[in-house]
Amino acid sequence: MRYDIAVIGAGVVGAAVAYRLRESLPDARLLVLEKESAPAFHQSGRNSGVIHSGIYYKPGSLKARLCAQGREQLYEFAQREGIPHERCGKIILATDASELPRLQKLYERGLENGTPGIRLLSSAEITAYEPEARGAGAIYVPVTGIIDYKALTERLLQLSGAEVRYGAEVQRLRPISQGYIIHTTQGEYEVGHFIACAGLQADRIAWMDELHPPLRVVPFRGDYYELAPSARYKVRNLIYPLPHPTYPVLGVHLTRMVDGTVEAGPNAVFAWAREIYTRTGFSLRDAWEALSYGGTWRFFLKHWREGLEEYLRAFSRKRFLRSLQRLI
Ligand SMILES: Cc1cc2nc3c(=O)[nH]c(=O)nc-3n(C[C@H](O)[C@H](O)[C@H](O)COP(=O)(O)OP(=O)(O)OC[C@H]3O[C@@H](n4cnc5c(N)ncnc54)[C@H](O)[C@@H]3O)c2cc1C
Incomplete structure (x- = not known):
């Protein structure tokens, strides 16, 4: 046929x-x-099951525009079709005073992006949203949500x-x-x-299809932990750090899922395989294609410090825990 x-x-x-x-x-x-x-x-x-607000993206960019449009279409579809979801909001934390200028910049970017309802919170106001979170300040983003993708x-x-x-x-x-x-x-x-x-x-x-694109997929793996049921009360909704200024990831965060569990993660570690989800998973073809691509090495050279830290954290629960303890 x-x-x-x-x-x-x-x-x-x-x-x-x-x-x-x-x-x-x-x-x-x-x-x-x-x-x-x-x-x-x-x-x-x-993935983390989050419906993103679009606050992070460059104002006026296609990504910023489509994220905001897609977010509302997604809520509408999920509501109509009975897909488990919740418009629960999130906070983005400045963990200490040195991060406050970056928090302010992100807030201004959110305003430029027209992200609805965002609020800058003082240190004292944070606990009204997340009682266990600690920080020098935060942005509350009410339109962020969670969904069963x-x-x-x-x-x-x-x-x-x-x-x-x-x-x-x-x-x-x-x-x-x-x-x-x-x-x-x-x-x-x-x-x-x-x-x-x-x-x-x-x-x-x-x-x-003989298109020969100049770009290649370079795999990065994200590890998650799950909070024990007795610790779930520590996270009401979503608690994020400020994204790293240059490393293109959001940073390990705490996410309540639609089933009530709370996930912690993901990190972002160079992976030796595209679709294997264990720490030591390896594919010769994937590894060769990633390592023979110039973009991978340019990325490594630019971000070797952050990459090394991510790698160490991937193999050390203590380091992972320390990142989370900056949030709660
Ligand atoms: C750790 C992590 C967390 C994330 N968290 C979020 C989040 O909270 N919110 C959010 O909005 N986004 C999140 N994202 C991004 C989001 O998950 C992706 O953008 C999205 O899932 C991509 O969907 P996709 O359909 O393009 O890819 P995929 O879901 O990977 O689907 C591609 C499909 O194509 C199939 N396929 C590939 N090759 C072939 C072939 N040759 N023949 C037949 N089938 C093939 C694959 O088997 C696969 O099923 C996250 C991503 C990661 C990695």
Whole structure:
């Protein structure tokens, strides 16, 4: 059978693309090809479950605009479709007085971004929002929320009405006069068009289509711990540090999930494999491709201090705990 459009990847992006395609092309034959046995198997099912406000992004940038738009669309969809979620708010802490100027800058950025309802909190005001949090000041961001991204992905796929093939890893793309033959581990599919939403394999799909992108996916792993049930009371909602001024991560934070558990993390450690989730996981192909890419070395040289600290913290619970104790 011939399909009008195939989506490669059943993470939240592939599922949302299939859903939107169905809205604009009600009669199209849609196919979703996923190499794993279930949706949201990689990033989308392993993230912090946060609906971000958009406060951090450069004002006027596409990222800032889309994050704010997407946030409201997500709340509306989750409400309508009964996806577990909550607009619970978060605080971003300046852990000591030296961080207050950066906190002020972030607050001003939030105002420029039009992030609704943000408030600058004094040290004394923090405990009204998070009784166990300590800091020299904070920003309260009421529009941040939490959601079950796996349930969201499943529902989007269901509503898309697409035929979803699991265990179908795309291995080759062969152009034909009116589209493509997609070769997968489950056979061949003829399609008019395809949209690649392959997450950590995005560059490889682009190479299969002879696009030769100059960028490469370089894997970084995030480790999480979970607070013991007896310690959950320490975190009402979400408690974040100020993001590092140059290292492009948000910093280990405390996140209440929709099921009531509280996660602590993630760090961001260079990983030797794209889709293996153990500390010592290794893939020769992934490691070689990352280490033979100039961008990896430029990143290492620029951030060797932070990278080393992340690595040490990944193997030391004490260090991880110390980072969290700066927050509560
Ligand atoms: C540690 C961490 C925490 C995060 N926390 C948050 C958060 O709290 N809030 C937030 O908004 N974002 C968060 N993010 C980002 C967010 O999770 C990702 O942006 C999002 O999940 C990406 O979705 P995706 O569909 O592009 O990728 P993925 O979810 O990785 O899906 C890609 C899919 O494509 C499939 N695929 C790949 N290659 C092939 C192939 N050849 N054939 C068939 N299928 C293929 C994969 O198996 C996979 O299922 C976090 C990310 C990380 C890593």
